[in-house]
Amino acid sequence: xxxxxxxxxxxxxxxxxxxxxxxxxxxxxxxxxxxxxxxxxxxxxxxxxxxxxxxxxxxxxxxxxxxxxxxxxxxxxxxxxxxxxxxxxxxxxxxxxxxxxxxxxxxxxxxxxxxxxxxxxxxxxxxxxxxxxxxxxxxxxxxxxxxxxxxxxxxxxxxxxxxxxxxxxxxxxxxxxxxxxxxxxxxxxxxxxxxxxxxxxxxxxxxxxxxxxxxxxxxxxxxxxxxxxxxxxxxxxxxxxxxxxxxxxxxxxxxxxxxxxxxxxxxxxxxxxxxxxxxxxxxxxxxxxxxxxxxxxxxxxxxxxxxxxxxxxxxxxxxxxxxxxxxxxxxxxxxxxxxxxxxxxxxxxxxxxxxxxxxxxxxxxxxxxxxxxxxxxxxxxxxxxxxxxxxxxxxxxxxxxxxxxxxxxxxxxxxxxxxxxxxxxxxxxxxxxxxxxxxxxxxx
Numbered sequence: 001x002x003x004x005x006x007x008x009x010x011x012x013x014x015x016x017x018x019x020x021x022x023x024x025x026x027x028x029x030x031x032x033x034x035x036x037x038x039x040x041x042x043x044x045x046x047x048x049x050x051x052x053x054x055x056x057x058x059x060x061x062x063x064x065x066x067x068x069x070x071x072x073x074x075x076x077x078x079x080x081x082x083x084x085x086x087x088x089x090x091x092x093x094x095x096x097x098x099x100x101x102x103x104x105x106x107x108x109x110x111x112x113x114x115x116x117x118x119x120x121x122x123x124x125x126x127x128x129x130x131x132x133x134x135x136x137x138x139x140x141x142x143x144x145x146x147x148x149x150x151x152x153x154x155x156x157x158x159x160x161x162x163x164x165x166x167x168x169x170x171x172x173x174x175x176x177x178x179x180x181x182x183x184x185x186x187x188x189x190x191x192x193x194x195x196x197x198x199x200x201x202x203x204x205x206x207x208x209x210x211x212x213x214x215x216x217x218x219x220x221x222x223x224x225x226x227x228x229x230x231x232x233x234x235x236x237x238x239x240x241x242x243x244x245x246x247x248x249x250x251x252x253x254x255x256x257x258x259x260x261x262x263x264x265x266x267x268x269x270x271x272x273x274x275x276x277x278x279x280x281x282x283x284x285x286x287x288x289x290x291x292x293x294x295x296x297x298x299x300x301x302x303x304x305x306x307x308x309x310x311x312x313x314x315x316x317x318x319x320x321x322x323x324x325x326x327x328x329x330x331x332x333x334x335x336x337x338x339x340x341x342x343x344x345x346x347x348x349x350x351x352x353x354x355x356x357x358x359x360x361x362x363x364x365x366x367x368x369x370x371x372x373x374x375x376x377x378x379x380x381x382x383x384x385x386x387x388x389x390x391x392x393x394x395x396x397x398x399x400x401x402x403x404x405x406x407x408x409x410x411x412x413x414x415x416x417x418x419x420x421x422x423x424x425x426x427x428x429x430x431x432x433x434x435x436x437x438x439x440x441x442x443x444x
Contacts, residue, residue, distance in 0.1 A: 018190030045171035083130035125324020300340025
């Protein structure tokens with residue numbers, strides 16, 4: 001049987017770095033008319049801390065026609081730059097404490113930001129909100145003294161300390177690592193896309209060597225996921241939990257579910273003709289990583305809906321928050337036979353079955369490590385924040401968090417992520433659905 005798999009290049013997917021670009025994101029715009037955008041993103045942390053961002057945008061930023069953006073990399077940079085500026089504009093305070101120096105209510109985005117961002121999002125096939133692709137996939141660059149990307153043929157990539165972010169709200173090293181650790185994970189796991197697609201082809205072709213080919217791919221996959229998991233611990237030394245929860249997290253949220261927290265209309269994009277477009281989207285979420293959805297699909301991990309019936313899983317919902325090309329790629333992969341189905345057809349091959357279970361075991365451990373990260377940076381700070389609220393102290397200690405943007409619930413089952421899901425129950429359910437052919441105790 002000859003199986004046709006999706007052409008990775010057609011979907012903008014690298015054989016070496018997966019959903020990252022081999023060339024890396026642009027570090028500046030090549031056309032001079034976009035220099036004001038470059039200048040704003042470079043100074044964004046200062047503009048936020050000095051409470052002067054809104055006045056600067058309203059008074060000095062001209063409308064710049066986005067139609068001159070030609071390449072996909074240019075559109076991706078514009079998405080990152082404008083996405084950061086818009087989220088900062090919505091969340092930032094003004095010098096006077098009023099909603100906006102130009103009289104715009106909180107959540108209303110002026111035309112010089114709104115119109116170009118809507119155009120760029122349409123080009124990339126994404127909703128108008130800053131998502132995982134803009135926070136991580138397209139938000140990295142080599143440090144000034146690092147030169148070009150290392151040779152990808154040997155799957156070399158930068159170390160964490162060799163990378164910088166394109167966009168940042170605070171300029172803090174913790175925020176930088178929060179955005180860049182996922183980049184390391186994506187780069188580490190990038191070769192798995194080609195490897196596992198080749199394994200699916202080998203399994204479909206059959207023959208004497210098919211089982212060995214699939215087995216070896218699973219063994220490499222397990223080793224790779226283990227290395228991916230070790231990158232998560234790099235967050236702990238630089239990202240303070242209270243800093244993340246109180247100062248950084250409010251900038252990451254979209255406008256959905258924020259009606260009683262200062263954004264009754266979500267994000268409101270105002271055009272030059274005075275018309276407005278209300279948008280209520282979730283914010284950036286790790287569930288928007290196409291790499292992990294790819295792993296689930298090709299390995300045959302099934303996530304059930306929490307709503308019953310035919311309702312979508314959260315993972316299916318999250319696809320609409322991915323770049324169009326990545327979303328289309330996942331839909332093509334979904335039509336392929338899974339590696340699980342091939343392994344189930346060869347129950348007598350103990351080495352193959354063991355390799356599959358080991359691979360799924362590593363993916364399960366990854367999800368367990370992710371739960372630990374969420375517990376440290378969201379669940380525990382939320383409980384501390386609730387205790388402070390009871391004692392009469394609310395918001396961030398330095399007063400930088402707008403009132404009402406914190407999470408009020410303290411039970412882990414009530415807490416939601418920037419992606420809108422109930423955190424701990426969802427993550428545990430996702431982890432527990434990641435099982436091999438045998439249960440962990442060895443029984444069928």
